[in-house]
Amino acid sequence: MKKLDREFYNRDSVLVARELLGKVLVHEIEGQRLAVKIIEAEAYMGVEDKAAHSYGGKRTPRVEVMYGDPGHAYMFLIYGMYCCFNVVTREKGIPQAVLIRAAEPLEGIQWMAQQRYGKPYEELSKSQLKGFTNGPGKLCKALSMDRSHNGIDLCGDQIYLEKGTGENFHVIATKRVGIDYAEEAKDYLWRFYIEGCL
DNA sequence: GAGTGGATAATCT
């Protein structure tokens, strides 16, 4: 399977978000290969997006990686307990990113179950199965990603994205959620998901 | 099946 090259990320964030659907996110850790299919992604348009950390050109140590080169991971912590995985887009100096909100486990499912609940996949409760990887925080926990991966190169060998199976699916564009504070920006159709996976 | 409240820590001013 072919990795996505840096040029893929060096484009408009909305375009990248839509094309990331169906792609495979791979995290290699301790010889274990964890792979998930991306089923939901959200674009953050930097300075013109009130929902983005970099809105208005704000520049703090945390968002610094978004100002860097495309194709890098931007991890940020929310609620003090969960983190979100983002892909940095656009060229250096333009702070845009795509948030990966949900995915579907493909490889290393047992490993993920141990990581999240400390027990085999078969023993998970219904609610645990339902929420296995359908949220940003849960996704990161399952993939064993945290702030130590912030700024990592997605064109490297530890965390990268592969082209999917090329199967057919229908992409739905919708409003973003959980950003009521963003005023008019919350009405933009910058959130994408694969129909039938939610 | 639907709705509610409590937990938590890095980041910013």
Place this chain on the structure above:
DNA sequence: GATTATCCACTCA
């Protein structure tokens, strides 16, 4: 020192 936003378990119908 204030702010920030998701997940989970619990309750009720």
